[in-house]
Amino acid sequence: MKFPYFYQQMLGFLSVIIMLLTISVFSIVLFARNTAIKGTENMLFAYAESIVDVNLSSDQLSNFQSLLGNQGVTFFVFDNDGHLIFPDLPDNIETRVVPDEEDRLKSGERVSLTTEQADLYGNPRETAYVYLPYFNKSTSNYSGFVAVSAPVSQIERQMSELKRNLFNAFLISTVIAIIMSFVFARYQVKRVNRLRQAAHMVAEGDYDVRLKHRDRDEIDNLSQDFNKMIQALDMSRQEVARQEDRRKTFMQDAAHEMRTPLTTINGLLEGLEYDVIPESQRLRSIKLMRKETKRLIRLVNENLDYENIRSNRIMLNKHALPLTEIFEEIQEQMKSLAESSNNTLQLSVEEPITVFADYDRFKQILVNLIKNAIQFTNSGLITVTGIKTDQGTQIRIQDNGIGMTEDQLKNIWDRYYKADISRTNTKFGESGLGLSIVQQLVALHEASISVDSTPEKGTIFTIDFPDPDKN
Ligand SMILES: Nc1ncnc2c1ncn2[C@@H]1O[C@H](COP(=O)(O)OP(=O)(O)OP(=O)(O)O)[C@@H](O)[C@H]1O
Ligand SMILES: [Mg+2]
Secondary structure, eight states: OOOOHHHHHHHHHHHHHHHHHHHHHHHHHHHHHHHHHHHHHHHHHHHHHHHHHTTTOHHHHHHHHHHHHTTTOEEEEEETTSOEEESOOOTTSOOOOOOTTHHHHHTTOOEEEEEESSOTTOOSSOEEEEEEEEEOTTTOOEEEEEEEEEETHHHHHHHHHHHHHHHHHHHHHHHHHHHHHHHHHHHHHHHHHHHHHHHHHHHTTOTTOOOOOOSSSHHHHHHHHHHHHHHHHHHHHHHHHHHHHHHHHHHHHHHHHHHHHHHHHHHHHHHHHTTOSOHHHHHHHHHHHHHHHHHHHHHHHHHHHHHHHHTTOOOOOEEEEEHHHHHHHHHHHHHHHHHHTTOEEEEEESSOOEEEEEHHHHHHHHHHHHHHHHHTOSSOEEEEEEEEOSSEEEEEEEEOSSOOOHHHHHHTTSTTOOSOGGGOSOTTOOOSOHHHHHHHHHHHTTOEEEEEEETTTEEEEEEEEEOGGGO
Protein backbone atom coordinates (compact mmCIF):
# COMPACT_ATOMS: atom_id res chain seq x y z
CA MET A 1 0.00 0.00 0.00
CA LYS A 2 1.34 3.39 -0.96
CA PHE A 3 1.37 5.97 1.80
CA PRO A 4 3.40 9.02 0.76
CA TYR A 5 5.88 10.51 3.20
CA PHE A 6 4.00 13.81 3.13
CA TYR A 7 0.83 12.22 4.57
CA GLN A 8 2.85 10.27 7.12
CA GLN A 9 4.35 13.53 8.35
CA MET A 10 0.99 15.30 8.38
CA LEU A 11 -0.62 12.44 10.27
CA GLY A 12 2.25 12.37 12.76
CA PHE A 13 2.11 16.10 13.48
CA LEU A 14 -1.69 16.24 13.59
CA SER A 15 -2.20 13.27 15.87
CA VAL A 16 0.24 14.70 18.42
CA ILE A 17 -1.30 18.18 18.30
CA ILE A 18 -4.91 16.99 18.44
CA MET A 19 -4.16 14.62 21.28
CA LEU A 20 -2.52 17.43 23.25
CA LEU A 21 -5.45 19.74 22.55
CA THR A 22 -8.00 17.14 23.62
CA ILE A 23 -6.16 16.45 26.89
CA SER A 24 -5.93 20.21 27.55
CA VAL A 25 -9.63 20.76 26.86
CA PHE A 26 -10.64 17.94 29.21
CA SER A 27 -8.37 19.22 31.96
CA ILE A 28 -9.70 22.76 31.56
CA VAL A 29 -13.34 21.59 31.67
CA LEU A 30 -12.69 19.52 34.79
CA PHE A 31 -10.85 22.32 36.51
CA ALA A 32 -13.49 24.88 35.59
CA ARG A 33 -16.26 22.61 36.83
CA ASN A 34 -14.54 22.14 40.17
CA THR A 35 -13.96 25.86 40.46
CA ALA A 36 -17.60 26.60 39.64
CA ILE A 37 -18.83 24.09 42.23
CA LYS A 38 -16.48 25.50 44.84
CA GLY A 39 -17.68 29.03 44.01
CA THR A 40 -21.34 28.04 44.37
CA GLU A 41 -20.59 26.25 47.61
CA ASN A 42 -18.86 29.31 49.07
CA MET A 43 -21.73 31.48 47.97
CA LEU A 44 -24.33 29.20 49.55
CA PHE A 45 -22.37 29.01 52.82
CA ALA A 46 -22.11 32.80 52.87
CA TYR A 47 -25.90 32.99 52.59
CA ALA A 48 -26.31 30.37 55.31
CA GLU A 49 -24.01 32.31 57.65
CA SER A 50 -25.92 35.57 57.04
CA ILE A 51 -29.16 33.74 57.85
CA VAL A 52 -27.75 32.42 61.15
CA ASP A 53 -26.35 35.88 61.95
CA VAL A 54 -29.75 37.55 61.93
CA ASN A 55 -30.79 35.37 64.88
CA LEU A 56 -33.44 33.69 62.78
CA SER A 57 -36.03 36.42 63.30
CA SER A 58 -39.00 35.74 61.07
CA ASP A 59 -39.05 39.21 59.54
CA GLN A 60 -35.48 39.13 58.54
CA LEU A 61 -35.80 35.61 57.22
CA SER A 62 -38.74 36.64 55.06
CA ASN A 63 -36.68 39.51 53.69
CA PHE A 64 -33.91 37.13 52.86
CA GLN A 65 -36.25 34.72 51.28
CA SER A 66 -37.64 37.24 48.84
CA LEU A 67 -34.14 38.58 48.17
CA LEU A 68 -32.53 35.21 47.51
CA GLY A 69 -35.61 33.85 45.76
CA ASN A 70 -34.87 36.26 42.93
CA GLN A 71 -31.55 34.51 42.37
CA GLY A 72 -33.15 31.05 42.45
CA VAL A 73 -31.76 30.37 45.94
CA THR A 74 -34.04 28.88 48.61
CA PHE A 75 -33.32 28.15 52.24
CA PHE A 76 -35.01 26.20 55.05
CA VAL A 77 -34.30 26.42 58.76
CA PHE A 78 -34.66 23.36 60.96
CA ASP A 79 -34.64 22.98 64.76
CA ASN A 80 -32.51 20.56 66.74
CA ASP A 81 -35.10 17.79 66.22
CA GLY A 82 -34.96 18.19 62.50
CA HIS A 83 -38.36 19.96 62.26
CA LEU A 84 -38.82 22.71 59.81
CA ILE A 85 -39.20 26.11 61.53
CA PHE A 86 -38.95 28.34 58.49
CA PRO A 87 -40.64 28.97 56.12
CA ASP A 88 -44.18 28.28 57.09
CA LEU A 89 -45.37 25.89 54.48
CA PRO A 90 -48.94 24.95 53.73
CA ASP A 91 -49.73 21.44 54.98
CA ASN A 92 -49.97 19.99 51.50
CA ILE A 93 -46.31 20.70 50.82
CA GLU A 94 -44.00 18.20 52.36
CA THR A 95 -40.49 19.33 53.09
CA ARG A 96 -37.69 17.01 52.39
CA VAL A 97 -36.31 14.87 55.13
CA VAL A 98 -33.30 16.00 57.06
CA PRO A 99 -30.05 14.82 55.65
CA ASP A 100 -28.22 11.70 56.73
CA GLU A 101 -25.42 13.93 57.83
CA GLU A 102 -27.40 15.15 60.88
CA ASP A 103 -24.90 13.58 63.23
CA ARG A 104 -22.07 15.49 61.59
CA LEU A 105 -24.05 18.70 61.90
CA LYS A 106 -24.69 18.07 65.57
CA SER A 107 -21.01 17.81 66.21
CA GLY A 108 -20.59 21.28 64.65
CA GLU A 109 -19.38 20.23 61.23
CA ARG A 110 -20.74 21.95 58.13
CA VAL A 111 -21.82 19.77 55.21
CA SER A 112 -20.36 20.82 51.89
CA LEU A 113 -22.03 20.93 48.55
CA THR A 114 -24.04 17.84 47.68
CA THR A 115 -26.35 17.42 44.76
CA GLU A 116 -29.73 15.76 44.93
CA GLN A 117 -32.31 14.97 42.31
CA ALA A 118 -35.02 17.03 44.06
CA ASP A 119 -35.31 20.49 45.61
CA LEU A 120 -36.31 21.27 49.20
CA TYR A 121 -39.98 21.20 48.23
CA GLY A 122 -39.58 17.76 46.79
CA ASN A 123 -39.84 18.94 43.17
CA PRO A 124 -37.82 16.68 40.89
CA ARG A 125 -34.92 18.81 39.66
CA GLU A 126 -31.23 18.57 40.25
CA THR A 127 -30.31 20.80 43.17
CA ALA A 128 -27.12 21.72 45.01
CA TYR A 129 -27.20 21.99 48.83
CA VAL A 130 -25.11 23.13 51.75
CA TYR A 131 -25.97 22.58 55.39
CA LEU A 132 -24.80 24.81 58.23
CA PRO A 133 -25.45 24.00 61.91
CA TYR A 134 -26.29 26.79 64.38
CA PHE A 135 -25.93 26.91 68.13
CA ASN A 136 -27.56 28.61 71.11
CA LYS A 137 -25.53 31.77 71.74
CA SER A 138 -25.46 31.45 75.53
CA THR A 139 -25.38 27.69 76.07
CA SER A 140 -23.59 26.83 72.83
CA ASN A 141 -25.88 23.83 72.43
CA TYR A 142 -26.82 22.53 69.03
CA SER A 143 -30.06 24.25 68.05
CA GLY A 144 -30.63 23.11 64.48
CA PHE A 145 -29.36 23.77 60.96
CA VAL A 146 -29.93 25.87 57.89
CA ALA A 147 -30.18 24.26 54.48
CA VAL A 148 -29.48 26.50 51.47
CA SER A 149 -30.01 25.27 47.95
CA ALA A 150 -29.65 26.43 44.36
CA PRO A 151 -30.57 24.62 41.17
CA VAL A 152 -27.65 22.87 39.50
CA SER A 153 -28.77 24.32 36.17
CA GLN A 154 -26.92 27.50 37.17
CA ILE A 155 -23.60 25.68 37.28
CA GLU A 156 -24.45 23.79 34.13
CA ARG A 157 -25.18 27.04 32.35
CA GLN A 158 -21.74 28.36 33.21
CA MET A 159 -20.20 25.09 32.17
CA SER A 160 -21.92 24.88 28.83
CA GLU A 161 -20.78 28.42 28.06
CA LEU A 162 -17.24 27.43 28.94
CA LYS A 163 -17.51 24.32 26.78
CA ARG A 164 -18.74 26.37 23.84
CA ASN A 165 -15.77 28.72 24.16
CA LEU A 166 -13.39 25.82 24.48
CA PHE A 167 -14.88 24.10 21.47
CA ASN A 168 -14.34 27.25 19.40
CA ALA A 169 -10.75 27.49 20.62
CA PHE A 170 -10.31 23.81 19.80
CA LEU A 171 -11.60 24.34 16.26
CA ILE A 172 -9.37 27.36 15.64
CA SER A 173 -6.33 25.52 17.08
CA THR A 174 -7.05 22.50 14.90
CA VAL A 175 -7.19 24.64 11.77
CA ILE A 176 -3.90 26.32 12.73
CA ALA A 177 -2.41 22.90 13.52
CA ILE A 178 -3.43 21.58 10.10
CA ILE A 179 -1.84 24.59 8.38
CA MET A 180 1.34 24.31 10.47
CA SER A 181 1.55 20.53 9.89
CA PHE A 182 1.10 21.09 6.19
CA VAL A 183 3.93 23.66 6.11
CA PHE A 184 6.27 21.47 8.20
CA ALA A 185 5.45 18.29 6.31
CA ARG A 186 6.01 20.04 2.99
CA TYR A 187 9.33 21.40 4.19
CA GLN A 188 10.51 17.95 5.32
CA VAL A 189 9.28 16.24 2.19
CA LYS A 190 11.03 18.88 0.08
CA ARG A 191 14.33 18.08 1.80
CA VAL A 192 13.87 14.35 1.29
CA ASN A 193 12.97 14.97 -2.34
CA ARG A 194 16.16 16.97 -2.83
CA LEU A 195 18.12 13.94 -1.64
CA ARG A 196 16.09 11.69 -3.92
CA GLN A 197 16.71 13.94 -6.90
CA ALA A 198 20.44 14.04 -6.18
CA ALA A 199 20.59 10.24 -5.90
CA HIS A 200 18.72 10.01 -9.19
CA MET A 201 21.21 12.35 -10.89
CA VAL A 202 24.10 10.24 -9.62
CA ALA A 203 22.37 7.12 -10.94
CA GLU A 204 22.19 8.90 -14.30
CA GLY A 205 25.96 9.41 -14.17
CA ASP A 206 26.24 12.98 -12.90
CA TYR A 207 28.88 12.84 -10.14
CA ASP A 208 29.14 16.61 -9.71
CA VAL A 209 25.97 16.95 -7.61
CA ARG A 210 26.54 18.19 -4.10
CA LEU A 211 23.84 18.85 -1.52
CA LYS A 212 23.78 22.02 0.57
CA HIS A 213 23.46 21.36 4.31
CA ARG A 214 23.68 23.31 7.56
CA ASP A 215 24.49 20.68 10.17
CA ARG A 216 21.15 21.11 11.97
CA ASP A 217 19.59 17.67 12.05
CA GLU A 218 19.75 14.08 10.77
CA ILE A 219 18.72 15.06 7.24
CA ASP A 220 21.62 17.52 7.14
CA ASN A 221 23.94 14.74 8.36
CA LEU A 222 22.53 12.45 5.71
CA SER A 223 23.21 15.09 3.03
CA GLN A 224 26.75 15.44 4.35
CA ASP A 225 27.31 11.67 4.15
CA PHE A 226 25.68 11.59 0.75
CA ASN A 227 28.21 14.16 -0.52
CA LYS A 228 31.08 12.10 0.91
CA MET A 229 29.69 8.96 -0.66
CA ILE A 230 29.43 10.61 -4.11
CA GLN A 231 32.98 11.88 -3.78
CA ALA A 232 34.25 8.39 -2.93
CA LEU A 233 32.16 6.89 -5.71
CA ASP A 234 33.52 9.42 -8.18
CA MET A 235 37.08 8.70 -7.13
CA SER A 236 36.70 4.94 -7.49
CA ARG A 237 34.95 5.45 -10.83
CA GLN A 238 37.91 7.53 -12.02
CA GLU A 239 40.30 4.90 -10.72
CA VAL A 240 38.44 2.17 -12.61
CA ALA A 241 38.58 4.30 -15.77
CA ARG A 242 42.32 4.87 -15.23
CA GLN A 243 42.91 1.15 -14.74
CA GLU A 244 40.91 0.40 -17.86
CA ASP A 245 42.95 2.94 -19.80
CA ARG A 246 46.15 1.42 -18.49
CA ARG A 247 44.98 -2.04 -19.46
CA LYS A 248 44.08 -0.88 -22.97
CA THR A 249 47.40 0.91 -23.51
CA PHE A 250 49.25 -2.07 -22.14
CA MET A 251 47.48 -4.45 -24.52
CA GLN A 252 48.05 -2.12 -27.46
CA ASP A 253 51.71 -1.53 -26.61
CA ALA A 254 52.43 -5.18 -25.89
CA ALA A 255 50.78 -6.23 -29.17
CA HIS A 256 52.71 -3.53 -30.98
CA GLU A 257 56.02 -4.58 -29.43
CA MET A 258 55.48 -8.22 -30.33
CA ARG A 259 54.33 -7.56 -33.85
CA THR A 260 57.77 -6.45 -35.12
CA PRO A 261 59.73 -9.57 -34.14
CA LEU A 262 56.80 -11.83 -35.08
CA THR A 263 56.56 -10.23 -38.53
CA THR A 264 60.30 -10.64 -39.03
CA ILE A 265 60.19 -14.31 -37.99
CA ASN A 266 57.11 -14.95 -40.14
CA GLY A 267 58.74 -13.34 -43.20
CA LEU A 268 61.90 -15.38 -42.78
CA LEU A 269 59.93 -18.62 -42.27
CA GLU A 270 57.94 -17.89 -45.43
CA GLY A 271 61.19 -17.33 -47.33
CA LEU A 272 62.50 -20.66 -46.09
CA GLU A 273 59.25 -22.44 -46.95
CA TYR A 274 59.20 -21.21 -50.56
CA ASP A 275 62.93 -21.57 -50.93
CA VAL A 276 63.47 -17.94 -51.83
CA ILE A 277 66.34 -17.48 -49.38
CA PRO A 278 69.64 -18.41 -51.01
CA GLU A 279 71.63 -21.17 -49.31
CA SER A 280 74.33 -18.73 -48.24
CA GLN A 281 71.78 -16.57 -46.37
CA ARG A 282 69.98 -19.40 -44.58
CA LEU A 283 72.17 -19.51 -41.49
CA ARG A 284 71.96 -15.75 -41.19
CA SER A 285 68.15 -15.94 -41.38
CA ILE A 286 67.99 -18.60 -38.71
CA LYS A 287 70.26 -16.51 -36.46
CA LEU A 288 68.04 -13.50 -37.05
CA MET A 289 64.98 -15.55 -36.13
CA ARG A 290 66.69 -16.72 -32.94
CA LYS A 291 67.55 -13.15 -32.08
CA GLU A 292 63.96 -12.05 -32.59
CA THR A 293 62.68 -15.01 -30.56
CA LYS A 294 65.06 -14.06 -27.75
CA ARG A 295 63.75 -10.55 -27.94
CA LEU A 296 60.21 -11.84 -27.57
CA ILE A 297 61.22 -13.96 -24.58
CA ARG A 298 62.96 -10.97 -23.02
CA LEU A 299 59.89 -8.85 -23.61
CA VAL A 300 57.65 -11.41 -21.91
CA ASN A 301 60.11 -11.81 -19.02
CA GLU A 302 60.50 -8.11 -18.50
CA ASN A 303 56.76 -7.63 -18.55
CA LEU A 304 56.35 -10.35 -15.96
CA ASP A 305 59.10 -8.82 -13.85
CA TYR A 306 57.48 -5.41 -14.05
CA GLU A 307 54.09 -6.79 -13.03
CA ASN A 308 55.63 -8.79 -10.19
CA ILE A 309 57.41 -5.74 -8.84
CA ARG A 310 54.32 -3.59 -9.25
CA SER A 311 52.08 -5.99 -7.39
CA ASN A 312 54.64 -6.41 -4.61
CA ARG A 313 55.21 -10.05 -5.44
CA ILE A 314 58.97 -9.86 -5.09
CA MET A 315 60.80 -9.83 -1.79
CA LEU A 316 63.96 -7.82 -1.33
CA ASN A 317 66.81 -9.28 0.62
CA LYS A 318 68.58 -6.10 1.66
CA HIS A 319 72.15 -6.03 3.02
CA ALA A 320 75.04 -3.62 3.25
CA LEU A 321 76.76 -4.51 -0.04
CA PRO A 322 80.42 -3.63 -0.68
CA LEU A 323 80.27 -1.25 -3.64
CA THR A 324 83.82 -1.83 -4.89
CA GLU A 325 83.20 -5.53 -5.50
CA ILE A 326 79.90 -4.99 -7.25
CA PHE A 327 81.43 -2.28 -9.46
CA GLU A 328 84.22 -4.68 -10.45
CA GLU A 329 81.69 -7.37 -11.38
CA ILE A 330 79.63 -4.98 -13.49
CA GLN A 331 82.75 -3.57 -15.18
CA GLU A 332 83.65 -7.11 -16.20
CA GLN A 333 80.13 -7.89 -17.35
CA MET A 334 79.57 -4.74 -19.46
CA LYS A 335 83.06 -4.19 -20.82
CA SER A 336 82.53 -5.86 -24.19
CA LEU A 337 79.17 -4.16 -24.68
CA ALA A 338 80.74 -0.73 -24.10
CA GLU A 339 83.62 -1.50 -26.36
CA SER A 340 81.33 -2.61 -29.19
CA SER A 341 80.09 1.00 -29.44
CA ASN A 342 83.52 2.50 -28.84
CA ASN A 343 82.57 3.67 -25.38
CA THR A 344 84.72 3.72 -22.32
CA LEU A 345 83.09 2.50 -19.12
CA GLN A 346 84.51 3.56 -15.77
CA LEU A 347 83.09 2.46 -12.42
CA SER A 348 84.79 3.92 -9.37
CA VAL A 349 84.47 4.53 -5.65
CA GLU A 350 86.91 6.79 -3.82
CA GLU A 351 86.80 4.81 -0.58
CA PRO A 352 85.45 1.37 0.26
CA ILE A 353 81.76 2.04 0.98
CA THR A 354 78.61 -0.03 1.14
CA VAL A 355 75.12 0.37 -0.20
CA PHE A 356 72.07 -1.02 1.61
CA ALA A 357 70.26 -2.98 -1.12
CA ASP A 358 69.22 -6.33 -2.56
CA TYR A 359 72.22 -7.74 -4.43
CA ASP A 360 70.42 -8.96 -7.59
CA ARG A 361 68.02 -6.05 -7.87
CA PHE A 362 70.75 -3.48 -7.24
CA LYS A 363 72.78 -4.95 -10.08
CA GLN A 364 69.65 -5.01 -12.26
CA ILE A 365 69.16 -1.28 -11.66
CA LEU A 366 72.77 -0.44 -12.53
CA VAL A 367 72.92 -2.74 -15.56
CA ASN A 368 69.74 -1.20 -16.98
CA LEU A 369 71.02 2.35 -16.55
CA ILE A 370 74.52 1.53 -17.88
CA LYS A 371 72.99 -0.28 -20.87
CA ASN A 372 70.97 2.83 -21.66
CA ALA A 373 74.05 5.02 -21.33
CA ILE A 374 76.02 2.78 -23.70
CA GLN A 375 73.05 2.54 -26.04
CA PHE A 376 72.63 6.31 -26.37
CA THR A 377 76.33 7.25 -26.48
CA ASN A 378 78.71 6.84 -29.35
CA SER A 379 82.46 6.86 -28.79
CA GLY A 380 82.01 8.52 -25.43
CA LEU A 381 82.68 8.12 -21.75
CA ILE A 382 80.36 6.51 -19.26
CA THR A 383 81.24 6.97 -15.59
CA VAL A 384 79.59 5.35 -12.60
CA THR A 385 80.48 6.67 -9.15
CA GLY A 386 79.40 5.93 -5.61
CA ILE A 387 79.65 8.29 -2.62
CA LYS A 388 78.42 8.36 0.98
CA THR A 389 75.88 11.07 1.83
CA ASP A 390 74.10 12.16 5.01
CA GLN A 391 71.24 9.80 4.31
CA GLY A 392 73.03 6.85 2.76
CA THR A 393 74.75 6.07 -0.54
CA GLN A 394 74.49 7.99 -3.79
CA ILE A 395 75.16 6.37 -7.19
CA ARG A 396 75.64 8.49 -10.31
CA ILE A 397 75.60 7.14 -13.87
CA GLN A 398 76.84 9.77 -16.28
CA ASP A 399 77.31 9.67 -20.05
CA ASN A 400 78.19 12.21 -22.71
CA GLY A 401 75.81 10.80 -25.26
CA ILE A 402 72.87 12.19 -27.18
CA GLY A 403 70.93 13.35 -24.09
CA MET A 404 67.23 14.16 -23.98
CA THR A 405 65.00 17.19 -24.32
CA GLU A 406 62.72 18.25 -21.46
CA ASP A 407 59.69 16.81 -23.24
CA GLN A 408 61.38 13.47 -23.65
CA LEU A 409 62.44 13.47 -19.99
CA LYS A 410 58.82 13.71 -18.86
CA ASN A 411 57.97 10.34 -20.39
CA ILE A 412 61.00 8.15 -19.96
CA TRP A 413 59.54 6.35 -16.93
CA ASP A 414 56.48 5.21 -18.86
CA ARG A 415 56.35 1.66 -20.08
CA TYR A 416 57.25 1.17 -23.75
CA TYR A 417 58.38 4.77 -24.05
CA LYS A 418 61.24 5.40 -26.46
CA ALA A 419 62.35 8.94 -27.08
CA ASP A 420 63.28 8.24 -30.65
CA ILE A 421 61.09 5.67 -32.36
CA SER A 422 63.53 5.33 -35.26
CA ARG A 423 66.07 3.91 -32.79
CA THR A 424 64.02 0.81 -32.03
CA ASN A 425 65.23 -2.61 -32.81
CA THR A 426 68.92 -1.95 -32.22
CA LYS A 427 71.20 -4.63 -30.98
CA PHE A 428 70.18 -3.96 -27.36
CA GLY A 429 66.55 -4.81 -27.89
CA GLU A 430 64.83 -1.64 -26.72
CA SER A 431 61.42 -2.52 -25.54
CA GLY A 432 61.07 0.66 -23.54
CA LEU A 433 60.59 -1.23 -20.28
CA GLY A 434 64.03 -0.72 -18.73
CA LEU A 435 63.42 2.56 -16.90
CA SER A 436 59.95 1.68 -15.69
CA ILE A 437 61.41 -1.44 -14.08
CA VAL A 438 64.27 0.65 -12.63
CA GLN A 439 61.75 3.07 -11.18
CA GLN A 440 59.75 0.30 -9.50
CA LEU A 441 62.89 -1.30 -8.07
CA VAL A 442 64.15 2.04 -6.76
CA ALA A 443 60.79 2.60 -5.06
CA LEU A 444 60.96 -0.87 -3.50
CA HIS A 445 64.30 0.11 -1.99
CA GLU A 446 62.68 3.28 -0.63
CA ALA A 447 65.35 5.06 -2.64
CA SER A 448 64.89 8.01 -5.00
CA ILE A 449 66.02 8.51 -8.56
CA SER A 450 66.41 11.71 -10.57
CA VAL A 451 67.65 12.51 -14.02
CA ASP A 452 69.40 15.47 -15.51
CA SER A 453 69.96 15.59 -19.26
CA THR A 454 70.99 18.02 -22.00
CA PRO A 455 70.52 17.18 -25.67
CA GLU A 456 73.82 16.45 -27.42
CA LYS A 457 75.70 16.84 -24.12
CA GLY A 458 74.74 13.84 -22.06
CA THR A 459 72.69 12.45 -19.23
CA ILE A 460 73.17 11.92 -15.50
CA PHE A 461 71.02 9.51 -13.47
CA THR A 462 71.36 9.92 -9.69
CA ILE A 463 70.01 7.39 -7.19
CA ASP A 464 69.98 7.87 -3.43
CA PHE A 465 69.81 4.67 -1.41
CA PRO A 466 68.90 5.32 2.23
CA ASP A 467 70.95 3.75 4.99
CA PRO A 468 68.79 2.22 7.76
CA ASP A 469 71.30 3.35 10.42
CA LYS A 470 71.02 6.97 9.36
CA ASN A 471 67.23 7.22 9.18
N1 LIG B 1 71.25 7.63 -21.01
C1 LIG B 1 70.30 7.98 -21.89
N2 LIG B 1 70.55 8.90 -22.85
C2 LIG B 1 69.62 9.26 -23.71
N3 LIG B 1 68.35 8.77 -23.72
C3 LIG B 1 68.03 7.87 -22.79
C4 LIG B 1 68.99 7.41 -21.82
N4 LIG B 1 68.37 6.52 -21.02
C5 LIG B 1 67.11 6.40 -21.47
N5 LIG B 1 66.89 7.19 -22.52
C6 LIG B 1 65.64 7.37 -23.28
O1 LIG B 1 64.58 6.83 -22.50
C7 LIG B 1 63.89 5.81 -23.23
C8 LIG B 1 63.37 4.76 -22.29
O2 LIG B 1 64.43 3.99 -21.73
P1 LIG B 1 64.17 2.55 -21.27
O3 LIG B 1 65.43 2.00 -20.67
O4 LIG B 1 62.97 2.54 -20.44
O5 LIG B 1 63.82 1.81 -22.60
P2 LIG B 1 64.79 1.27 -23.71
O6 LIG B 1 66.20 1.37 -23.28
O7 LIG B 1 64.39 1.97 -24.96
O8 LIG B 1 64.34 -0.27 -23.79
P3 LIG B 1 64.76 -1.44 -22.81
O9 LIG B 1 65.55 -0.83 -21.71
O10 LIG B 1 63.47 -2.03 -22.36
O11 LIG B 1 65.55 -2.36 -23.62
C9 LIG B 1 64.89 5.32 -24.20
O12 LIG B 1 64.28 4.74 -25.33
C10 LIG B 1 65.63 6.59 -24.54
O13 LIG B 1 64.96 7.31 -25.55
MG1 LIG C 1 66.93 0.59 -21.48
